[in-house]
Amino acid sequence: MTNPAIPIRPIGSDRLVLADLVPGALTRDVALVAGSAGFTGLMAQLSFHIPGTPVPVTGQTFAALLVGAALGPWRAAAGLALYLLAGMGGVPWFAGHGSGVGGPSFGYILGFILAGWVVGWLAERGGDRTVLRTVGTMVLGTLLIYAVGVPWLAANLNVSEIHAVKLGVRPFLAGDAIKIGAAAGVLPAGWALTRRLGLPDRRRR
16 A cells, blocks of 8 residues: 555656756756757857768767756756757757758757657666766667667668668767767766765755
8 A cells, every 4th residue: 555645756756967956946947958058059069071971070969968967858858959949940050050950960959859858867867877877878868869860861861771870870989989988977977076065966855
């Protein structure tokens, strides 16, 4: 029998993400959502093309994954959706100061929202507290971005999905490993710092 006096919580729902340690409530969340969109747009400008693929190397993927882990699922999804919608509306903060709808790499931007939500959900459950967990969380987030981006790339270029993998995945694996390694260093270090400062890592019951 469940005691009705005890609230039923999903597993891990009492955990915080790093953004929860920032004072404030609604004002904080609005600022974090807007800031995460701006951060992603800034990182998108760290871009360059490599031979053999129409998809540029950018800092967007790292930004989307970091935003997911730091902000949690809903704020991250809102921030990345804001980034997408503002870019579609003409804000020139896609890679290479691009904007609008379409293009070979547009599917990856759509994938950021899904990846940010899932990474944030896992972070709430401790997925960014240790190096090993962070690596697993970021690998899954990266795969989700590809799961959306590669089919879009195939349709946009009118090529098979196998060929789209050759164009839109293989050239970026080394860079993805570097981004995942960076996240695996930054996020657990952030939590270690909060413990040194004596900040709580769980919500009060």
